[in-house]
Each structure stands twice: as C-alpha cells, then as structure tokens.
Amino acid sequence: EMSNSSSISHFLLLPLADTRQLQLLHFCLFLAISLAALLANGLIISAVACGHLLHSPMFFFLLNLALSDLGSILTTVPKAMHNSLWDTRNISYEGCVAQLFFFMFFATAEFPLLTIMCYDRSVSICKPL
Template sequence: MSKYSSITHFLFLAFADMWELQLLHFWLFLGICLAALLGNGLIITAIACDHRLHTPMYFFLLNPSLPDLDSISTTVPKSMSDSLQNTMAISYWGCAAQVIFFLAT
C-alpha cells in the first residue's frame, strides 16, 4: 500500500435520508435561487438601463449584486441536483472548480 493516497471524491452529509425531505430541499433551494437571481437581475438591469441611476449610491447597490449572482450560480445548482439524484459526492475536480469560481467573485 502506498504511503500517500489520492483523493478522488468528497462526500457530502445528507440533509435528510427521506426522499420527501430531499424534494423539499430541492424546491426550497430552487425558490431561494430564483428569488435571488430575479432580485439581483432586476437591480443590475435597472441601474444599467437608467442613466439617472449612475450615481455613487447606486454603484454601491450594484457591487453586492454581482458577486451574489456568481456565488448562487456556483454552489446551489450542485446541491439541488444532488438532492434530486440522491448522490452525496462531488469529484475532486468539481470541488476545485467550485472553489475557484466562488473565490473569483
């Protein structure tokens, strides 16, 4: 046996073992994700389209909206798909990609 081991997957702790609770998790996170995407998208669209909103106050409202979109788009879809597919693992490279995208925001 080798002195070093290679990591190929990370395991998640399940939110629940019951299928009904996993479906509840999916629908709850879908609602939260869509609300955040819609809200942040409306903020970005309103500020981009209306030239009267190109003031410092709206600039500081726009700044948190962009990273919020990125962070929600990076981590939540994987959690939702795992909940529907009843899987509790993520590959090493998938985890690394999520970390890179999350830190890039």
C-alpha cells in the same frame, strides 16, 4: 511489501436529508429561494444598467454587489440542488476546488464593496452636497 497507491478522485458529501420526501423538499426550497434571489438581483442589475439617472457611485456599488451575490448563488446552489434531486453524494476533487475558489472569491469581493457602500452612505448623510 506492497505500498498503498490508492488515490481520491472525489469527495463524499453528507446528505441534507435521509428520506426522499425531505430531499425533494430541500430541492424545492433551494429552487424557490435561489429563483427569488436571481430575480431580485436581475432586477437590480437591469434597473441600474438601463436607468440613466442611476449611473451614480451609489448605484454602481449596488450593481457590483448584486453581481457578486449572483456569483455566490450560482457557485454553490446548483450543485446542492443537483445532489438533492438526483440523490447523489459525490463531488469531484476538481469540482470542489473550483467551487471553493469561486465562492471564496465572490464572498471576499463583497466585503470591500460593503465597506465602500457604508462609507459612501455616511458621507452622503453627514456631508450632503
């Protein structure tokens, strides 16, 4: 009796669209939205890093939130754009694990930042110096 010794080396992803025109539309939408987000976060990072008046805790947390947002975007969107443009549907097991790890890392890093930012703003409003 022979045993099954097959192994999975990649996952098959479901496509976002079936026709080529919709795949190109998804690529263009991903490109436009990700470029807008990258530009906005890049402006926040450069403004906080270069502006000496912006070196306060409020803007420090905003800088870290922008960096975390950049990490989330750069983890998932390039592979989705690649799949839409080249009509591929597979991702390696290692690539999937790495993408999931980094996305979860950046997503869970945002929650404490948002909590601290809410507390910082409420203290500055309720008890001004």
